[in-house]
Amino acid sequence: MRRAFIALLARDLRLAIRQGADTALTLGFFLLVATLFSFGVAPDERQAAALAPGVLWVTALLALLLSMDRLFQADAEDGALEQLMLGNLPPIGIVAAKCLAHWLATAMPLLFFSPVLALLLQLPADRLPWLILALLLGTPTLVLVGAVGAALVLGARRGGLLLSLLILPLYIPVLIFGVAAVADDNRAPLLFLGAMLLAALALAPLAAAAALRQAME
């Protein structure tokens, strides 16, 4: 089972690297939207610094959301998902492997680029470690919750649009505590982000696996 998990993880990562366009598009979207914000709402430097945590989180969240509907879609279309479900890795393992691969391939690059954007948006340098920590704890939760939504809308009409309606409200708590963690010198929001990550780790694969089973029936 562990070998099947690692094989699936390696396959998804290999796919992500060889079809680099998806990751690059997500990153490009992240950079562009953040740039738009800095032109659109915060020409003044002091204002920009105050808005930076929120802008960074919202853009990261939207970039991840855009990439989420590909999580199972491509495999469902070419039949690979059906084969995976027949294999000896249980559906929960499939969800976990795909989420981990997706986080490594999509969220990690966002994390690497976030300091650059933070500089562009005038975020004070001493807040940078907090931003990285908050993103490190928050983005896996976003991917896990998004996986539930992505599994639910498999085969639905206008799935992408529906996906945003389903999971954006569930992203609100992560956004609230994520922004608070960057804005204040206080460890409580980080602890909340950690708690939400643990809860999502425990529950989201279960729900997503149940949804995958329904989709394959």
Place this chain on the structure above:
Amino acid sequence: MASLGFANPTRFHRLSARLTPPVGWAAAAFLLVGFGWGFILSPPDYQQHDSVRIMYLHVPSAWMAMFVYVFIALMSAMYLIWRHALADILARAAAPVGATFTALALITGSLWGKPMWGAWWVWDARLTSVLVLLFLYLGHIALSNAFDDRERGARTAAILALVGIVNIPIIKFSVDWWATLHQPSSVLRLDGPTIHATMLVPLLLSAVGFTLYFFFVLLLRARSEIIERKIHARRLRQSEG
């Protein structure tokens, strides 16, 4: 399972035909007395004056918003476990009603908030979590209609309803866990209600009225859904000859 007998849509249809009128009349009676007492006879608050009367609409709506969601989640669990056709019909029938209660709670709260808090809306934990509840309802409705295969939509929406149940305790306890602008509970407390009987009784009366009204509308909607399915099945048979 005593309820298994009613899981048969035909039997439910016959039972509900008898049940619907009395439930409707009882709802009307409770709402009339509760609202009449609350809006006209009950005393004004010493601080909020007459604005307090919106409570008789706001609090039962908010209770029902949560109650209906729990009801949908229960029906969804029953549907996923036993595949009762009736559980799906009831969950589908309840969702728009619950969404309306949630919207009503948000609107009345905001109308009360403007004179009392000085703002239509604040992003405190209670208000935000109820807004999330509204989106969960809308997502549930959208998802259950998003598939060409009706059953697929029912099962998928059922999973969403079960996922969203985590929001219910967050709504209930948000006023205790965080320092919210929304006041903490004054009726369902361990040390008894802190609200005077002249206001508590009409509040509870209208809450009973809201609950009966929900079941009245639920029965009506479920019945029309069953009839719709029968028509659909008959058309299919006819077209096949």
